[in-house]
Amino acid sequence: MSDRTSSLLTQPPRPPSGRRIAALLGLFVLGAVVALxxxxxxxxxxxxGLLLALAGxxxxxxGASRALRxxxxxxxxxxxxxxxxVLLTTSRPEGDFLFAAGSGSYLFxxxxxxxxxxxxTLGPGRQPDGGPGRLGT
Structure with a gap:
């Protein structure tokens, strides 16, 4: 490895910017909306419907992994x-609940x-900057 590549790999990650934090919070809320x-x-x-919910x-x-790279x-x-x-699975004192005790709910x-x-885990990991060259050559 070159000195530039090894120095990039040993540097600690930068703190996230304000836009990145806002994007992550937006994706968190969007995840909750998709769950509902x-x-x-x-x-x-x-x-x-089960397949549609899991595909969504x-x-x-x-898409979130690809969008934020x-x-x-x-x-x-x-x-x-x-x-x-997890919050939707809790029953209320009135006896109301959203998930029935069926196989579809457990599969969901x-x-x-x-x-x-x-x-x-399929999202891209942290990579050093540079061209798409092969390492070790």
């Missing part, structure tokens, strides 16, 4: 989705978490 929409759709049109979440997480976008969207789903919860983890 998915919770309503997955039970209404089973099994097509996958598109959000993968880092895994942090996908993680922010996945965190918003997960928090919203567990499948959604799996989709969030997969899509958040």
């Amino acid at each position: 929409a998915g919770a309503l759709v997955q039970a209404g049109w089973f099994p097509a 979440e996958a598109g959000l997480c993968l 880092s895994r942090s976008g996908g993680v922010a969207a996945a965190a918003g989705w997960t928090l919203a789903v 919860l567990l499948g959604g978490i799996a989709v969030a983890v997969i899509c958040a």
